[in-house]
Amino acid sequence: MKKLLSGNEAIVEGALVAGLKFFSAYPITPASDIMQGIVKKQEQVKFIQAEDEIAAVNMCIGASLAGAKVMTATSGPGFSLKQETIGLAFKLPTPLVIVNSQRVGPSTGMPTLGSQGDILQSKSGSHGDYVNIVLYPNSVEECFRYTIEALNAAEESLSPVILLSDGMLSHIYETVDLDSIKYSLKNRKRKPLGEEKRHFTGLLSKNDRPQTKDSQVYREWYYERKKKILDVAEKYNFYEYIENKNADTLLVAFGITSRIILPLKKKYSIFRPIRMFPVIEELKEIAKKYSKIIVIEMNDGQYRHELEAFLKRDIYSVTQLGGKISLKEIENELSKIYSE
Amino acid sequence: MSFQRFIRNDVLPLGWCPGCGLHALFYATCEVLDELDKTNTIIVSGIGCTARGAGFFNLDSVHGIHGRAIPLAVGVKAVNPDLNVVVFSGEGDITGIGGNHLLHVARRDDNIVVICNNNEVFAMTGGQSSPTTRIGGKTLTAPEGNVMQPLNIQGIITSNKRFFYARATPVFKEHLKECLKQAFEYDGFVFVEIVFPCIENYSKKMDQTIACVLKDLKGKYKICNENRMLKDDELGIFRSE
Ligand SMILES: Cc1ncc(C[n+]2csc(CCOP(=O)(O)OP(=O)(O)O)c2C)c(N)n1
Numbered sequence: 001m002k003k004l005l006s007g008n009e010a011i012v013e014g015a016l017v018a019g020l021k022f023f024s025a026y027p028i029t030p031a032s033d034i035m036q037g038i039v040k041k042q043e044q045v046k047f048i049q050a051e052d053e054i055a056a057v058n059m060c061i062g063a064s065l066a067g068a069k070v071m072t073a074t075s076g077p078g079f080s081l082k083q084e085t086i087g088l089a090f091k092l093p094t095p096l097v098i099v100n101s102q103r104v105g106p107s108t109g110m111p112t113l114g115s116q117g118d119i120l121q122s123k124s125g126s127h128g129d130y131v132n133i134v135l136y137p138n139s140v141e142e143c144f145r146y147t148i149e150a151l152n153a154a155e156e157s158l159s160p161v162i163l164l165s166d167g168m169l170s171h172i173y174e175t176v177d178l179d180s181i182k183y184s185l186k187n188r189k190r191k192p193l194g195e196e197k198r199h200f201t202g203l204l205s206k207n208d209r210p211q212t213k214d215s216q217v218y219r220e221w222y223y224e225r226k227k228k229i230l231d232v233a234e235k236y237n238f239y240e241y242i243e244n245k246n247a248d249t250l251l252v253a254f255g256i257t258s259r260i261i262l263p264l265k266k267k268y269s270i271f272r273p274i275r276m277f278p279v280i281e282e283l284k285e286i287a288k289k290y291s292k293i294i295v296i297e298m299n300d301g302q303y304r305h306e307l308e309a310f311l312k313r314d315i316y317s318v319t320q321l322g323g324k325i326s327l328k329e330i331e332n333e334l335s336k337i338y339s340e
Numbered sequence: 341m342s343f344q345r346f347i348r349n350d351v352l353p354l355g356w357c358p359g360c361g362l363h364a365l366f367y368a369t370c371e372v373l374d375e376l377d378k379t380n381t382i383i384v385s386g387i388g389c390t391a392r393g394a395g396f397f398n399l400d401s402v403h404g405i406h407g408r409a410i411p412l413a414v415g416v417k418a419v420n421p422d423l424n425v426v427v428f429s430g431e432g433d434i435t436g437i438g439g440n441h442l443l444h445v446a447r448r449d450d451n452i453v454v455i456c457n458n459n460e461v462f463a464m465t466g467g468q469s470s471p472t473t474r475i476g477g478k479t480l481t482a483p484e485g486n487v488m489q490p491l492n493i494q495g496i497i498t499s500n501k502r503f504f505y506a507r508a509t510p511v512f513k514e515h516l517k518e519c520l521k522q523a524f525e526y527d528g529f530v531f532v533e534i535v536f537p538c539i540e541n542y543s544k545k546m547d548q549t550i551a552c553v554l555k556d557l558k559g560k561y562k563i564c565n566e567n568r569m570l571k572d573d574e575l576g577i578f579r580s581e
């Protein structure tokens with residue numbers, strides 16, 4: 001059956017289908033209506049409106065250890081507050097999905113215009129070394145689909161997964177036929193709290209005991225954990241590549257920006273990462289075909305820097321700052337690159 | 341059965357300083373868990389000397405981040421109400437950095453037990469002032485003596501319509517155990533404040549030996565058997581019902 005849904009509503013639908021059992025959040029636009037959607041589903045999902053975002057995400061950690069599939073949703077200011085707990089989820093480890101519907105920052109910024117300013121924070125906003133999977137859909141249908149995948153990936157990797165959205169994607173309405181979307185679900189093997197005698201700790205530990213002075217133990221633990229997440233990430237290798245045989249330039253865009261620039265496929269090839277992190281390996285091969293790569297994003301070149309490091313070559317950047325995105329402006333910026 | 345079943349046998353001797361009240365608090369807690377046969381207990385803690393205790397219990401336990409033990413515990417309880425969810429952490433963790441969570445867990449009357457070890461300092465970080473340092477208490481950050489009034493935890497908890505607040509010290513072990521017993525059997529939010537100064541990073545600075553500390557605690561506190569607001573020098577239970 002076809003339904004008219006917003007991006008945020010589709011996230012709620014996806015979470016329910018994936019078996020979400022606990023949700024806690026603190027109000028913030030443009031993410032609040034995810035919480036409002038969950039409120040209506042309390043026969044399926046235990047819901048607590050938390051006193052702040054740190055409480056929300058820590059309630060999620062507790063609920064997750066107790067066996068539930070958990071999710072919280074926020075925007076930039078709340079996402080900043082949750083960072084310390086992302087590291088905890090990585091360390092314990094425990095599954096956790098955080099939706100971040102990006103708005104213009106820093107600080108309170110331009111509430112509540114959409115933005116893509118939290119790309120780097122979604123990858124490494126918590127202190128210390130860690131890796132996590134970051135997904136970023138670009139349509140209402142994809143919001144549904146990738147919420148399911150985010151919850152699946154969290155279960156499989158026993159780790160935090162970030163589902164990015166943006167102020168625009170959260171609130172666009174599109175008709176979708178959810179029944180036609182195929183998916184499978186992943187469930188945890190680990191027993192919930194109360195069934196064993198384990199010590200889950202943010203400290204480095206070995207055999208359940210804190211081991212905080214042994215670098216060797218740290219290294220072994222870290223590389224094993226990293227490998228596990230990278231292995232799981234491979235199964236979530238989502239991207240879209242629109243090849244234009246005549247093009248010598250590859251445009252890279254994601255989220256709402258990738259929707260806006262779609263008409264440019266007549267002139268350029270387009271690569272759209274859906275799994276933003278870890279960066280899609282195939283991009284290395286694809287990139288070889290193009291003399292220019294241009295990342296178009298609503299921030300000051302965050303993903304561009306990531307790709308420069310990843311592809312080890314110069315990459316051009318078109319930025320759309322301040323909550324406004326316009327195809328005309330983007331085309332102007334692109335022509336400037338060509339007249340350089 | 342014995343209380344030892346609640347202690348991980350590979351953690352002895354416990355990592356706390358000799359003479360620290362945490363040893364006696366930990367053993368008393370295990371004894372009560374044993375007497376009530378609370379094998380469905382989960383221990384949750386934040387960060388600090390007290391919080392390290394989570395790893396000493398032979399139970400599923402979670403040692404999370406500084407100040408956030410309460411919401412983590414609330415999440416556990418929300419998903420599995422059959423568990424006896426107990427927070428075991430310090431006063432800096434619970435009333436300082438985590439103070440907002442304390443206000444709201446008490447307001448929501450969430451069904452968890454908080455055992456808060458009030459040693460008047462941030463012990464683990466060397467003995468800085470905490471929200472409950474007494475006036476005149478010497479700390480790393482108030483070397484001339486603290487001048488700010490200590491937090492009235494009892495006032496915060498008992499300002500709610502429904503509440504359970506207890507104050508105990510390991511120096512009066514039977515009273516402590518009675519408080520913990522009632523705490524584990526209460527249906528709603530429970531706050532148990534344990535008073536015992538940090539020996540290593542606080543009392544010693546004020547030239548107090550362990551013997552002095554014990555004598556002071558014994559001399560200062562009287563057990564109140566009435567159900568009412570406790571005076572500063574009283575131990576007891578004040579509950580709304
Ligand atoms: C976010 C954060 N800030 C600061 C610290 C450092 N820190 C560790 S324990 C602690 C204070 C602990 O005091 P308390 O809760 O009273 O526990 P105690 O050691 O006295 O039992 C602090 C500030 C930390 N771990 N995390």
Ligand code: SF4
Binds near residue numbers: 356360
């Ligand atoms: S530093 Fe203080 S609180 Fe910590 S174990 Fe030693 S005496 Fe106890």
Ligand SMILES: [Mg+2]
Binds near residue numbers: 432457458
């Ligand atoms: Mg303390």
